[in-house]
Amino acid sequence: MKNISVNLIVESIQKVTGKGPHQLHEPLFSGKEMSYLKNTINQNFVSSAGEYVNKFEKKIKEYTKAKFAIAVVNGTQAIYISLKACGVKKNEEVLVPALTFVGTVNAVSYLGAEPHFIDSQIENFGINCLKLENYLNKITKFRRNQCINKLTGNVIKAIIPVHVFGHPCNIQDIVKIAKKFNLIVIEDAAETLGSFYKKKHLGTFGEVGCLSFNGNKIITTGGGGMVITNKKVLAKKIKHLTTTAKLKHKWEYIHDEIGYNFRMPNLNAALGLAQFEKIHTFLKAKRTLFKKYYNVFNKIKGISLYRESKNANSNYWLQTLILDKNKSTLKNKILKESHKKLIFARPVWKLISDLKPYKKSQKMNLSGAKEIYKRIINIPSSQSLILK
Numbered sequence: 001m002k003n004i005s006v007n008l009i010v011e012s013i014q015k016v017t018g019k020g021p022h023q024l025h026e027p028l029f030s031g032k033e034m035s036y037l038k039n040t041i042n043q044n045f046v047s048s049a050g051e052y053v054n055k056f057e058k059k060i061k062e063y064t065k066a067k068f069a070i071a072v073v074n075g076t077q078a079i080y081i082s083l084k085a086c087g088v089k090k091n092e093e094v095l096v097p098a099l100t101f102v103g104t105v106n107a108v109s110y111l112g113a114e115p116h117f118i119d120s121q122i123e124n125f126g127i128n129c130l131k132l133e134n135y136l137n138k139i140t141k142f143r144r145n146q147c148i149n150k151l152t153g154n155v156i157k158a159i160i161p162v163h164v165f166g167h168p169c170n171i172q173d174i175v176k177i178a179k180k181f182n183l184i185v186i187e188d189a190a191e192t193l194g195s196f197y198k199k200k201h202l203g204t205f206g207e208v209g210c211l212s213f214n215g216n217k218i219i220t221t222g223g224g225g226m227v228i229t230n231k232k233v234l235a236k237k238i239k240h241l242t243t244t245a246k247l248k249h250k251w252e253y254i255h256d257e258i259g260y261n262f263r264m265p266n267l268n269a270a271l272g273l274a275q276f277e278k279i280h281t282f283l284k285a286k287r288t289l290f291k292k293y294y295n296v297f298n299k300i301k302g303i304s305l306y307r308e309s310k311n312a313n314s315n316y317w318l319q320t321l322i323l324d325k326n327k328s329t330l331k332n333k334i335l336k337e338s339h340k341k342l343i344f345a346r347p348v349w350k351l352i353s354d355l356k357p358y359k360k361s362q363k364m365n366l367s368g369a370k371e372i373y374k375r376i377i378n379i380p381s382s383q384s385l386i387l388k
C-alpha cells in the first residue's frame with residue numbers, strides 16, 4: 001500500500017485515462033446516430049411528430065419494464081410535470097435531498113411548492129432513511145390523512161429520492177417511509193438508465209420515475225428526458241399536459257387546459273434511439289473502467305473508489321473517489337492539480353440548501369450531505385475511455 005499524496009492521485013487517474021484533456025463525461029456516437037438523424041430530415045419530421053419519439057419510448061418502456069413512458073424535453077421538466085400530475089400544489093412541501101443537481105429542486109419551485117431539504121449518507125450518496133424517519137416522527141402530525149409539518153403548518157405532499165451518479169439509493173426503505181407518512185414518491189432517476197435495485201430498474205419503485213438524456217448522461221438525445229410510470233391515469237395526464245393539452249381532432253385546435261410544449265422533438269429521439277442501441281456496450285465499458293480505476297486506487301491508503309452496494313446493480317455513470325475523513329483537506333488540492341494536467345475532475349454539487357434561492361428553505365440537520373461534499377471527487381468517466 002502506498003500513502004496518499006496529491007501527485008499520486010493525479011498520476012493514478014492518468015494511468016487509466018492516459019494524458020489529458022479528459023472531461024468528466026463525454027458522449028460517444030458510434031452507432032446509427034447519423035443515419036437516423038438524416039432520416040428525420042429526409043422524412044421532413046424533425047419536430048413533435050415522427051416515428052422516432054414513439055420508437056424511443058417503446059425501447060425505454062421495454063428496457064425498464066415500466067408500463068408507460070413519455071418522452072419530454074429534459075429531466076427537469078420531467079420532474080416538474082410529474083409533480084404537477086401527481087397533484088402537488090402551491091405552498092405544499094416536497095422533501096428533497098440537499099445533495100442533488102439544482103434541477104431537482106427548481107422543478108419543485110416552478111410549482112410554487114416548497115422544497116424541504118433532507119440528509120444523505122456516504123454509503124450510497126442517497127437519502128439517509130433512519131435519519132429521515134426520526135425527523136418525520138418528530139416534526140409531523142396527521143390531519144385528515146395528510147402529513148402536516150408542525151413547524152410551518154403546511155402539507156408535506158411528496159418526496160423525491162435521487163439516485164446519485166447512477167447508484168441506487170435505499171429506495172425500498174424510502175417507499176416504506178413514504179407510505180407511513182402518506183407521501184407521493186417521485187424518483188429522480190436522471191442519472192440511472194441501466195441501474196437496477198434487486199433487478200428492478202430504478203424509476204419504477206415510485207409513482208413515477210424521471211430520466212434525463214442530457215449530453216453528459218450515459219446515453220444522450222442532446223437534451224431530453226422521459227417520465228416512466230406504471231399508472232395509466234398518470235401516464236395519460238402527463239402525455240396530455242406535455243403536448244399542449246390538445247384534444248384529438250383532424251383540423252381544429254382545441255386545448256382543454258393550460259398545457260405545455262414539453263414533447264421531445266423527433267430529431268432528439270432519433271439520436272436517443274441510436275444511442276440506446278448501444279446501452280449494453282456502454283454499461284460493459286463503464287464496468288471495465290471501474291475495474292481499471294479500482295486496481296489502481298485499491299493500492300493507495302487514505303482513499304477509495306466507490307463500489308456499488310449489496311442488491312444494487314449500478315450503471316457506474318460516474319466514477320467517484322472517496323477521501324478518508326482525515327484526508328478531506330486534500331480535495332481542493334487534487335482538483336487543482338488534476339485541472340492543471342487537463343484531467344477535469346469535479347466535486348459533487350454544492351448543497352442546494354446553501355444556494356442563494358434556497359437559503360431560507362426548511363431543512364433538517366445535513367451533516368451527512370456536508371460530509372459527502374467534503375470527501376468526494378468525480379473523475380473522468382466517459383465510456384469513450386474504454387471504447388476508443
Ligand SMILES: Cc1ncc(COP(=O)(O)O)c(C=O)c1O
Pocket residue numbers: 074075076077100101103104162188190191211212213214224225
Ligand atoms: C440528479 C439530476 N436530476 C435532474 C437532472 C435534470 O436533468 P436535465 O439536465 O435533463 O434537465 C439531472 C441532470 O442534469 C440530474 O443529474
